[in-house]
Amino acid sequence: MSKNSSVLQRGFSRVILVGLLGLGVSYLLVVALVMIPAVQTYITYAHHIDFFGYNKFDHPEDYGLAPGKTVNMKLQSSDNTTIGAxxxxxxxxxxxxxxxxPTPNQRLAxxxxxxxxxxxxxxxxGNTGTRALPIRVTVYTGLTARLDANIFTIDYRGFGDSAGHPTxxxxxxxxxxxxxxxVLQGAKPQDVLIVGHSLGTAIASLLAADLARDGIEPRGLVLMSAFSSLRTLMDQYYLFGFLPLLKPLSVIPLVPRVLTWSLKHRFDTLTLVPEVKTSVLLIHGENDWDILHTHTSTLFEAFLEQYLPSPPTLCDNPLSSQYAAQNDFRTKRRSATVRLTSISGFGTLEEFVDHKKGGRRVAMLKTMAGGHDIGRLEGVQDAIGRMFDFY
Known part of the structure; x- marks a missing residue:
């Protein structure tokens, strides 16, 4: 009996060992695939993933929009790429x-x-799907109703009926x-609010920084479910919500540098913070498992940093009284600068006025629920409307 038990234990151990080896090899294969530029493009944009496969953009009524409410059109980008809108x-x-x-031409006019x-x-x-994705249509209808705003949305190159490949x-x-x-149709910059969601937050930040370099200030910038940088997102990304994708490799010398070097699409909103001049509202759900809400906190702290004393350095002894005093002073300054509002049953709103950039407002709304598709929440839409004077 004991001999049979010993054989069973060895067999069981062998199965576990083979299973762990298989998982390890599979993990390394996934990481190797992620480092291939073409694969990175498909993962970053997921532009060929369309769950519904029905893209009749010239009939927006098929997606739930009211008859005659939407104009389908094509635009030309500066490099002559045609994009749908x-x-x-x-x-x-x-x-x-x-x-x-009205007829399409009458709507256009x-x-x-x-x-x-x-x-x-x-x-x-964001990535995946098109401008006609049902969850996005839900956001459009909410914003056109609650904020009584016009919506202009595009499919980037490679998405939907747009030509080209995304970069x-x-x-x-x-x-x-x-x-x-x-603007060519007569819109004033102060009447156009830029809103980005997920991947769109990185693109919205690029646009806001580009406009600032040209001395143009829009009505504001809203970043919903943002990530601080694509590189940081890769470090913190969990497959299926619980399997770390690249974090285990961070302990191996030089591997993080190789991963950074291999990154093809270098979206980095954090580095654009000093260039953005307009008012900013950052919004994130605390139960967002696609992009952790800590990314939005990082961005908010970056906007706030110029008003705070320097944090204690790594060389300082964290147990010393000087370190504690510096940390305490920084915390008090932050509390004096930022107004915190708790919204019962919904979330928290932190806000400060940036006097160094024309008195613009910078705010961060963290919601208790909403997940990744935060824009569908009426409370989020109301926060946008109140901050940017739609009411």
Whole structure:
């Protein structure tokens, strides 16, 4: 009996060993694949993933939008790449129209009038799918109703019915092309709010920084479910919500450098913080398992850093009284600078006025629920409306 038990134990151990070896090899294969540029492109943008496979963009009514409310169009980016776009009019303007929808050309001709009557949100969506993804349509309808805003949204190159292949420079060009179109149609910069979600937050930040370099200030910038940088996101990313993708490799010398070197699409919103001049609202759900809400905290602290004393250095002894005093002074200064509001049953709002950049407002809303698709929450839409004077 004991001999049979010994044989079973050895067999069981062998199975466990082979299983662990298989997991290790699979993990290394996944990491190796991630380092291939073409694979990185597909993972970063996921532009060929369309869960519904039904892209009849010239019939936005098929996606739940009201008849005659949306204009389907094509834009030309600065490198002559054709991109698809939707212009969705504010609810109050749509209700003024007759029951019989206007023709596509009539809708197109009404865009300048719509821009002059109501503010417009330039919405830059995240990866995967298209501008017609149902969850995005839900956000559009909420914003056109609660904020009574026009929505202008695009599919970046390689997405939906847009031509080309996505790159950091390319999608930034596409966002600027959308902005330029609105301005050419008569929109004033102060009437256009830039809103980005997920991957779109990196693109929205690139656009805001680009406009600031040209001396242009939009109505504001909203970043929903943002990541501080793609490199940091890779370090903190968990497959299926619990398997760390690259974190185990961080303990191996030189591997982090190799991973950084291999990164093709270098989205880095954190480095753009000093260049953004307009008011900013950062929004994140604390139960977002796709992108941890700590990324948004990092960005908010970066905007705030200029108002705080320098933190204790690594050389300082954390047990010394001087270290504790420095830390305490920094904490008190932060409390004096930032106004904290707790919203019962919803979340917290932190805000400060940046007097060094024209008195702009910088705020961070953390919600208790909402997950990754935070823009569908009415409380989030209300926060946007209040901060940027849509009401």
């Amino acid at each position: 939707w212009f969705i009019v504010a609810d109050s303007l749509h209700r003024e129209r007759s029951l019989i929808p 009404c865009i300048p009038s719509s821009l002059s009557k109501r503010p417009t949100i330039l919405f830059l969506h 950091v420079e390319g999608v930034a060009r596409d966002a600027r092309a959308a902005w330029n179109y609105l």
